[in-house]
Amino acid sequence: MIAGSHAVLWLRLDRPGNDACRFAEAEGGFLIDGSATDAAWNVTRYRVRARDDGSTRRARIGANSRIFIARAPDGSWTLNGTAVPAVAGALDIDLGFTPATNTLALRRLRLAVGDEARLLAAWFDPEDARLKPLRQSYRRSGTDSYSYASETGFSARLKVDAQHIVREYEGLWRAQA
Numbered sequence: 001m002i003a004g005s006h007a008v009l010w011l012r013l014d015r016p017g018n019d020a021c022r023f024a025e026a027e028g029g030f031l032i033d034g035s036a037t038d039a040a041w042n043v044t045r046y047r048v049r050a051r052d053d054g055s056t057r058r059a060r061i062g063a064n065s066r067i068f069i070a071r072a073p074d075g076s077w078t079l080n081g082t083a084v085p086a087v088a089g090a091l092d093i094d095l096g097f098t099p100a101t102n103t104l105a106l107r108r109l110r111l112a113v114g115d116e117a118r119l120l121a122a123w124f125d126p127e128d129a130r131l132k133p134l135r136q137s138y139r140r141s142g143t144d145s146y147s148y149a150s151e152t153g154f155s156a157r158l159k160v161d162a163q164h165i166v167r168e169y170e171g172l173w174r175a176q177a
Contacts (some may be wrong), residue, residue, distance in 0.1 A: 006163060010173040017175070021100045023165060028052055032100050044126070046095055054108030055091040057098055057120060069093060069131060070123065071115065077122050079131045086133045087122035094121040094134060099158075099166040099173045103146070106164040111140040 005024040012018060021034030032048040044087075049057045061067040070078050075089045092105045109117045116139035123134035135151040149155040159168035167175040 008100075008165060008167075010166075011176060013174055014172055019098050019100065021098065023103065023163070025101075028059065032103070034100055035097060036097050044097055046056060046094070046098065046100075048093060048101060048104070050104055054104045054106075056093040056104060056122070056135075059093050059095065059124070061095070065156075067109045067124075067129060069122070071122070077131060078092060079161065084122070084131045087120070087131055090120045090122040090133065092119065094123040094136070097125075097126045099169040102158060102169070103140060103163075103165050105136070106146065106160060106166075107157075111138065111146075113140050113142060115126055115140055146170045 016039035019036040059069040156170040
């Protein structure tokens with residue numbers, strides 16, 4: 001469990017932008033609450049609620065929670081009330097515009113150094129506002145580092161803190177001290 005509340009401010013490394021986020025204990029699990037800002041100063045608000053094991057319960061994205069994503073206990077997912085069977089069985093949401101949601105999988109997996117896990121994530125693609133299946137893998141390469149890869153061919157090293165919150169996402173994000 002993430003003890004207490006932790007705030008993070010990430011700066012984009014590949015283009016202008018930032019993401020201010022708070023992780024906190026909430027409702028028998030935890031809450032991720034943040035705002036990502038792009039180069040044109042467009043702000044995307046997001047809120048993710050997860051169970052104690054890190055599995056996603058629901059996510060809200062945009063002003064007035066314009067986009068609502070939910071994961072039912074049976075593993076089914078909906079996007080604004082419409083079933084998305086392609087991501088059935090996924091435990092994790094991956095919001096494609098923030099490093100915050102990588103923390104969910106890292107905490108849930110609890111990998112030992114040298115271990116690797118493959119998973120299916122429900123990826124919210126910000127380009128078309130759709131929920132899509134995305135096969136991912138995480139390999140714990142050190143006490144504070146992971147190798148991440150997705151089926152798209154993308155890969156990166158992640159550095160984390162003691163709470164498994166991403167501090168550095170190679171080439172894309174870096175948390176401020």
